[in-house]
Amino acid sequence: MTLKNTQDHLLNAILSGSRKEAIAILDRWAGHCGYRQTISELLEPVLETIGTLWVSEKISLAAGYLAGKIAEDTLLKAHEHEQAVPEIRGPVVLGNVEDDYHSLGRKLVGIFLKTAGWRVIDLGNDVPSESFVDAAVKNEARVIAVSAMMFSTAKNIAGIRNELDRRGLHGRIKLAVGGAVFRIRPELVAEVGGDGTAVNAMATPALIDRLWREADVQNIP
């Protein structure tokens, strides 16, 4: 079976909710070339397609979730088989903003960032603004990625922006924001002081990549 055919089968398996079939396809491919190569040549292009479909609202949150879990499973196997995807970028500090407890989006973002080779420092739910900035400074992260599901909690992201500005880190540490509310109200990104957002979890690695490059590291004390 050609790579293109296999990609199509994998895509169909994920979109139809068939985890077993999707994993079997990946395992078979890895039997020939290993998990690391399987991730780069088979899984990543399929995830890219799923991301595009997700943006255009042609697939469900459940399909996005399943894609994330399959990516996580494959990443784990790559580690187990000593063919780990090297963490070549980052770190990125990730967390749900203070008062927010909706973890699904954050978890998916973490999975897709790791699949793309980012080191992720996940602070969990309900993270105070100071903790985000402390973790970013301590680990020399150039990007903080913060998740909020609802309008009421998204407003708390402004606290992280204020904390970054107060410590003179404006432009040096970029603030990525995400969550359902930002899709409904894109203007909220600027209102809370975000430097960018992604339309879904799968699009986050590209956003982080851009913000990481834009961060002004020249002037870090």
Next chain:
Amino acid sequence: MFKTSHERIAAAIQGQWSERPPFALITSLYGARLTGCETQKYYRSSERYAEGQKAVVRLTDPDILTGPFALPLEAEAFGCELVFLSDNPPNIRKPAIRSIADVSALEPPDIDSAPSIVYMRESIRRLVQDLGHEKPICGVITSPVDLPALILGIDLWIETLISDEPLAQDLLAMTSGYFVSYANALFRDGASFLAIPSLFTHPSILFPDHVHRIILPTLHRAFKAVSGPIVFHHGGNPLVPYLQKYMDLPNVAGFALDHRDDLDRARSILGPGRLILGNLNGPTLSSLPLDRILGRVDGILENRADDLRFIFLTAAADIPFNTPVETLKAIAERIRSWQRKGQT
């Protein structure tokens, strides 16, 4: 000219002319602000809740009042841990269980003794007792197909549906039994109708196959066993693209639509017999300029001028705590002063 909210709502249900559509703003939370009540007390004391809603009546005089719009309280009755925020309804801090292995151990709460359910029921009874002669009282309860996502968390519920369908079916049977008991108890407590936010019926959330094969049949059975009218609430997503799927659900008197939904399209799908409720975006009222808000109010009223089965309602979640009092007052006054043409 109709004198009472009951008459105005009855006219809308029957498709009869009234001088303006009935209206309600989602002000479950806002009552806490108007009475200066801490949310932790407000969402624990039915007396404080009723005081808040009386303050809402003094401010906006809506045609419908709702019981607490605080679905996590139901999840609490199943064992979830809540967090109380100062300017929001309670939220779920920790789900009731952490793994699929624990799902089968879940049991439904006793609707006569679980404290958070008792609070919701007492709130309805108080509202009925104090204000029910003036206004219909609406209970807001969680759909049986959304409850698993609250109790388990969204990820574990999706996981259960994908990986262990019989277990998911068992869980839905349990939540359905609870839902029917609770819904019928609220009708016995005096609720005129129930609003049921439904997010996990949506093909943008779950696999369409799960929606068709598992979710909708479950919802059909549960709604059929409910002893009063239901308003199917959009739950945060546009409903119109999928409205056709929900039309055959039993006991659904109307559909509360998202602010992004096209009301004309909704009417053409539903036909003339069902109520349409909508669709001013409630959560944005705290941040938009008043003239823009009133422009939107005017637009909705003009759009539905000939639609006798229309009820003006704010869409989505509660109107934010920090929304200016003047904004709500102005919206209510604008709707009340609007005159439908065609009869004197």
